[in-house]
Amino acid sequence: MKRNGSAAFVPLLIGVMFIFWFIWFLGQEGDNTHKINRLENLQNLQHRLLSAAINRKIELMQVDDSNDTDVDGKINGYIRNMMHANHIYKGKI
């Protein structure tokens, strides 16, 4: 029995498509994981910096002639620097 077009080609095709789909899926999921990682990273960083910010504020308030706005400005800069140190800036990874 001779077959011109083997029916075995179909499952092969499906298999290849599945592999492509799987690669695409992994890629998507990889992107997703990456995104979640980055977000969680940032959130954790923010979480940890909360204590740093208030600690810094208490310390700065003890300096002579300090006022609230000056201190808040300094802390803003301090937190920004911490963000830069952790590469959270200009959208760079």
Place this chain on the structure above:
Amino acid sequence: MKKSILVLSCFIVAGVFAQNTTTTTTFSKLSNISTDKYGNTVSEQKVTISTKNFKINNFWGKFSNPKSQSIYSNISTTGIFSLSTEASFVCRDGSLDLNGCSGQKPFIVNTGTFTNPNLQKGIDDNTLPQGEYRIPYGSAKSYTPSNISSFYAIDTYRNKKYFTKSVTVTKQASGEGFFNYLLSLIKNYFSLKTTTYNPMNPSLSNLRIRYVENITYGIDQASQAHSGTIFISQPNKATKDKISLLDYNNQSTTQTTGCSGLIFDYNLDSLTCKIIQFFNISSWMPFVNDRDKTVITTTSMVTDTENTLLALAGKLNHTDYLSNISTTSVSGGKGSNFLVQLLKPASYMFKSMIHLFFGSKSTNTTQLADVQFKFKKPVPLAFIIVKNNIVSGIKQMLLTGIESVYGTNVTQCTVKQNNAKQVGYISVEFKTDATKLNQGYRFIHTISTSSYFSQTKTPLSKLNTSYYSVLNPTVTKWGFPFKIFKKYTIKLTTKDWLGWCRRNQGQQSSLLGSLFGNFLQLFAKKSTNPTKNQAIDSLLHNLGFTVVSYQQQVHNNLILDLKNTSSFKIGQPGTTTHFKLLNVMQGIR
């Protein structure tokens, strides 16, 4: 139309991509500011950190679109902190266990102390601005649950593990070997005896360390007062769950009279010195002098309180207050020059004659040497308020200064009225709530009294009212129809009486004293603008008051200058703020 929308959307997209990631930190206003049961100021504050335009580059997405990014317009985290500010600031550099440190200081006052008007008066009896106080130190011996005129110290069971320092006891260096022994013998013979530091017994020494630590770092957290009783009957009996009053007063005021000659200072115990003192040679023999020296030893609670608070304030203000106080001399010794020494025999004779005929006032050997410190940055202090031996609350105050009072203190004085002279034509009515004794009235330092002298002036009577105006007489007018009668009332307090006693004690009548003194009084010109003291002296002299008995004490006390404060600010100099994260809220947009 379509074109413009396209262009616009291009700009918007470009704008979004061009925006940088920024992070801002914002603090909310403090809320729920209150005082907790330990006397610390507690408050809440929200802190928000928000990151805008956070971009994540997608690796996979780059295959399809090179500019693929996930952009989050706002990722923010908000934390709610509870902040607690306590009145101590050296805990961190005290290398002390955190449990050994709290803001609560070992000072207690009875309820009503902060409303006592007597404590709201300045040195010159003027009323202080609202919310300012001058509160003297009171010893545990004088404590009664109703005493509202001083602050007291308490002792706590401070666990030994918090002690970090040990008190060094200075010993007199003893020479080794025969030569050193000989040298010290000679040195001792020819030099003034110096007072040696007397170490306290070990348990007292522990009390002392504990007290100083309690002032410096605050009471250890396990013994913080918030309720419960305070041992009143037995001082120094603090146990694990009870606080007691504290009292260690090894204060001794030693007064030494040394002998100094032209070349040597003689040993106090030497026969030479004793002869000099016995025959009072120093008063007439040139170049031989008595040297009075008053030394107040520094092992009393008062000095410990003062020194510790000054050290704290000094650290806060970057000023060495303690070196200032060490230069304070308490001695009343006088130096004299060559000529005075040569004229000594003559002046001694002259003085003796004056003594014989006119009598003399007894003189105080100890001079007043008050020192007052004002702090630029006040030291926060927390006072425990006690009502009937039970802790009822804690008051936050600011210590703006310390008055160190050395000197003589009149503790008691008995006066009598010999013969009431008339001032003007009308006699003076005298009323007092001082203790009445057979021979007069007794005024005691700690018991406040008030005395009234009132006198009615009719249009015809002579009365020198302007002279006594410095005593602030209250004038009431009466009589019908024109209120022509005036009644002058002069009020004197215990303090006035005791001050008068101090100035007029020891005026024993001498041979000619009373005769001559009164004679001279007739011609003595009265100054038209007398000081308050002069006016009191004149008034009481005219009314025939004299001092019967008089007691005074060399003392050393401390007055705290305090200012009211409703709460300690965060980061206020002299405080420590602890924080605790209560809640975190996070959001992504």
